[in-house]
Ligand SMILES: Nc1ncnc2c1ncn2[C@@H]1O[C@H](COP(=O)(O)OP(=O)(O)O)[C@@H](O)[C@H]1O
């Protein structure tokens with residue numbers, strides 16, 4: 001895979017098409033990244049996608065958008081069948097440009113709205129609903145398959161990040177990484193991001209959306225230990241740039257950059 005140039009395609013990609021299709025080994029690259037909250041998945045995956053000219057698929061954004069959609073439609077998040085029905089019909093369009101990933105719900109730009117504390121606190125209700133997971137997983141597989149042969153990246157490929165990409169969504173990806181960091185590092189990062197400080201009060205206020213949420217999510221998905229063949233990158237003592245370089249080194253080691 002050449003790192004020169006940018007993506008050949010353009011425009012947003014509807015994530016409602018669940019067709020997958022066969023792919024050959026000559027097709028575009030798939031980099032699968034999983035890990036707990038605050039490990040750096042989103043920011044590092046975006047930077048890796050930019051560096052390699054690949055599309056960027058934030059699967060956590062899909063769970064967040066599904067949660068916001070349920071709230072807006074008046075669907076009770078503890079009503080699992082109603083949540084499943086809403087998620088199956090989710091009017092989601094996701095922009096895959098790593099420079100500016102966007103999320104539209106029924107045409108409404110919710111890129112910022114899905115990051116609120118309210119959504120962060122509620123999203124595990126969708127993430128632990130197995131039928132909703134299956135529906136979102138189908139969409140994720142369809143996007144990944146499309147990017148391997150065309151799509152936004154023009155067939156260059158995609159960096160897809162989440163909790164089950166290396167294991168359930170793209171277990172055959174040529175590059176699979178579990179991005180980890182200590183709980184302390186993850187709390188400090190999220191606290192800095194959300195509150196602008198990592199003092200004791202801010203870290204305590206961040207606990208729910210990092211530690212409690214990961215504990216709840218890990219009841220249905222294993223994202224704390226690497227599956228066979230998945231490379232672990234521990235970013236606890238790495239700067240952001242060093243973490244991006246570590247992932248690019250994994251891609252190079254796989255002979256794909
Ligand atoms: N290696 C790192 N060192 C310091 N800060 C980082 C590192 N990686 C990510 N960050 C910062 O930590 C915060 C959380 O990262 P993010 O990519 O949102 O994590 P995740 O998607 O895993 O929850 C962001 O503000 C990001 O810029």
Ligand SMILES: Nc1ccn([C@H]2C[C@H](O)[C@@H](COP(=O)(O)OP(=O)(O)O)O2)c(=O)n1
Nearest residue numbers: 037038059060061063123127162163164217
């Ligand atoms: N492939 C995925 C991606 C995200 N999730 C869940 C886990 C999280 O609670 C939510 C939101 O994911 P997101 O990656 O945005 O979470 P962070 O705030 O970055 O920790 O979705 C999942 O279960 N499976």
